[in-house]
Amino acid sequence: MSSPRQSETIPVVEVLTPALQLPAGYEAEDAERVVPEQHSSIRSDFARDRARVLHSSGWRRLAAKTQVLSPTAGIDFARNRLTHSLEVAQIGRELAVSLGLAQDVVDTACLAHDLGHPPFGHNGEKALNEWAADAGGFEGNAQTLRLLTRLEPKRFAPDGTSIGLNLTRATLDASCKYPWSLSEAPAGSGKFGFFADDEPVFRWLRESAPARVKCAEAQAMDLADDVAYSVHDFEDAVVSEFIDPEILTSRSGHSSLIEAVSEWAGGSYTTDELGAAYDRIAESSNWLVRWDGSRRHQAQLKNFTSDMIGRFARAAIHDTLEAADGSPLTRYGASIVVPREVRAEIAVLKGIVAAFVMASGRRQPTYRRQRDLLLELLEVLWESDGNELEPAFADDYRAARNDAEAKRAVVDQVASLTDQSAIAWYKRLCDVPLV
Incomplete structure (x- = not known):
């Protein structure tokens, strides 16, 4: 792959020094930056990316941004966007080790994946999208790219233009969950990866990449996010008593709950699939039948989340390696394969939280005020x-x-x-x- 062409908005100069040894499966162009840099330390380019995200002001702000419950709600144990991102990174790094992906690339993408989220989580995202409808809308993932490549102050191009953290191509690509524009977004999804005036840098980071295809590192980040989101938000909802395990265990209103989960999942799974997925989850030896807040119940709930993370990750790793059949997974070598049954189980846990928290009648006045x-x-x-x-x-x-x-x-x-x-x-x- 040749060096990126000169651009009015993305000035690029020739590489000044050779990159340090890259992980197996990665090429020199994967470590290229919009504006090349010289460094005297022995840190790899990908490790440097990770440090830049960790030291960014945008990342620190995540500590006071909503994951599911707002940090302003007075519930001090609930996850925020920063603790969620750390947990996503832990899962992502383990996936990278097992799949032969660059650990720092996946780790950094996981740490950065929520940087663009506004106050009040997805609820705030809706408000900003509504207000900016005539100016290209708003999408948290597109804002993440904007923050990494423009808003976060760290590096500047020769013409004085801010280029954000100036991360490597591989890391930026791994952070891009939706590699398409608003006009290219799937009907009804509203999910896209860049705003119109950020298209030049998007085209640069996607140079020679297959259209609309996420690299393997981005897929690993996406899976780690799904897994963390599903199990940890479920855990928080139980501890904060939005979900009563006794109601789940008694199957009170079970059919209605599965219907609600199906609606939340957008019809991606049949109610039979979701019902079977629920049954498999409930077979876990650490499934709670009641909750009293005791240390024993806290430990049981924590072990349930560990069981689910291990279950989901192992299944994906097994099926991905089996499908790859020895081929390297790095970048666009192969895809992460998640069994449909596992995706249904993840959807069930997410849907239960949505039904009891996000769609809860008692939460709606708060969401409207926000x-x-x-x-x-x-x-x-x-x-x-x-x-x-x-x-x-x-x-x-x-x-x-x-x-x-x-x-x-x-x-x-x-x-x-x-x-x-x-x-x-x-x-x-x-x-x-x-x-």
């Missing part, structure tokens, strides 16, 4: 002509060539906020007491 808060905050910031934005975002606002670019600067500002800072900004700028 969306209204962000929508009003966005509007006030827009009307301020950039004067209330932080300096970096204010510079972007003033440099905007049209309303769409100016709105994007406002969205970038709000997306960067934590749950607590969004509330504080709302109180300061909107002058409306929260009820």
Whole structure:
């Protein structure tokens, strides 16, 4: 693969020094950066990527952003986006070891995968997407790429353009869960990997990649995210008493629950498949029949999550290696294979949490207040002509060539906020007491 072509928005110069020894299966172009760098330390390019994400301000902010329950809710044991990302990285690294993928590439992609999420999780994502509908919308994964390649201050191109963390091509590609634009997104999904003005860097990182195909490292990150999301959110929902194991065990309203899970999964599985998946999960020796918060029950629940993680990972590793038949998996060598039965089991755990937490009637007023808060905050910031934005975002606002670019600067500002800072900004700028 040749070096990337010169671009007005992505200036690239010749490689200055040879890369350190790369892991087996990786080539020099995988370690290329938009702007090449010289370093004196012995750290590998991929290890350097990982360190840059860990030391970024965007990553630290994840500690105060919603995973399922907001850090502002007063439940101090529930996961936030940062602890979730650490758990995803742990699972992803183990998958990488077993599958022969670069551990630092998968680890970094896992650490970075939620960087673009705004305050209040997916609920906040909906609010930002609604407000920016006429400016390209909003999608957390596309925002992750924007943050890594533009917003997070670390490196600049020769023309003074911010290029974010200037990560390697392999790491950026591994962080891209949806390698397509909004116009190319599957009908009804709303999921895409880059905004229009970030297309040049997307084209660079995807140079010679098969269209719309995730590299194996991104697939490993995606699987690790699914596994962590399914088991750990279930655990948090039990501990916070949104889910009562006795109701699950008694099968009270079981048919309705499976129907709700099926609806949440978008009809990807039949109710028979989901019912059978539920039965397999409930056969675990650590399945809780009741919850009293005792250390014994806490340990049993923790061991249940460990059982499920091991079960899902082992099945995927076995089927992936069997399908690869000795071929290297790195980059686009092969695909991660997850048995349909396992995907159904993951969908069941996710769907149970969705039914008892996200779709819970008692949560809806909170979700509405969160969306209204962000929508009003966005509007006030827009009307301020950039004067209330932080300096970096204010510079972007003033440099905007049209309303769409100016709105994007406002969205970038709000997306960067934590749950607590969004509330504080709302109180300061909107002058409306929260009820």
